[in-house]
Amino acid sequence: MNHNANVVTEQLTAAGRAIEHDSFAIIDAEAGPHAYSADQWPVVRRMIHANADFEFNGLTDFHPAAMEAGLAALLKGGTPTTPGRGTNIVADVEMICVGLSASRLKHFGVTTHHFISDADVIAQAQAEDTTRAVQAMRKAHRQGLLDGAIVGIGNAPTALIEVVRLIKEEGARPALVIGMPVGFVSAAESKDLMAEVQDVPWIVIRGRKGGSTLVVAAIHALLGVAEARQRNAA
Known part of the structure; x- marks a missing residue:
């Protein structure tokens, strides 16, 4: 393996790595010019890779501080040899975890x-008479888990709306909110609400599209960029 390449966040076999790298190369070629930064594009590209939908090139929107905030949150955990206190990921559904x-x-x-x-x-x-997703976010906040966390929401628009409320009304301060709930009732609106927040960085998919697999893809992309940063700093 190339010693200048990621190890932890790559596929575990040479064949798997080759397929993934070929897929990314195809996506790069077919996507063509885009408006994303060099750090943002790996997130969008992996989301496209997750379900072969090129519309995420354009639908994905980033708070200006999103990438740096997410990477800082991940990198504070250090490495297995020099561990720090790692970041929490709080998800709306088990599927993300x-x-x-x-x-x-x-x-x-x-x-x-x-x-x-x-x-x-x-x-x-x-x-x-609320949703489980709303109460789950409230429980996370009561336990002090939202502050400094990466919050991943891929299923429940009500969870994302509640996170926005907790930020605005109760002072919750996640490191990054990855808001990608899919659906037809309040999904697009919940993401628009999140995107109005300035105090907490976010990554959202505009419109109805989303899903837990896309939150997973975004987090895996962040982990990959974080490993590259970690390796270059070594």
């Missing part, structure tokens, strides 16, 4: 959290 590579998260000391199926979350949602 399951989809993320355990070995890549471990390298950066990252811990994932989701509360959507917790009994107390379900009971509170029923009692208040």
Whole structure:
């Protein structure tokens, strides 16, 4: 393997790496010119790679500080040999946590959290006639997990709307919000709300498209850029 290439955030076999690199080269060629920075493009490219949809070249929108904030959050975890206190990832659904590579998260000391199926979350949602996703975000905030975290929302627009409320009304301060809920009811609106926030960096997909697989792709891309930064600093 090229010693100047990533190791932790790459496919584990030469054949797998070749396929992924060939896929990225095809995406680069077919996407053509774009308005994204050199740091932002790997995120958009991996999202296109996740479901072969070139519309994410244009639909994906970044807060100006999004990449630096996300990378700083990941890199504060250090490395396995020089560990730091890793960042939390708070997700709206279990699918995001399951989809993320355990070995890549471990390298950066990252811990994932989701509360959507917790009994107390379900009971509170029923009692208040809200969604489980809303109550899950409130539980994360009560536990102090949102501050400094990467928040990944791929399924529930109500979760993203609640995160915006927690930021504006209760002082929650995630390091980065990856807001990509998919759907037809409030999905586009929830992302537009997030994109109005200035105090907390975000990455959103405009419109109805989104999904947990895209949040996973975005986080894996961030991990890849973070490893490259880590390696270059060594």
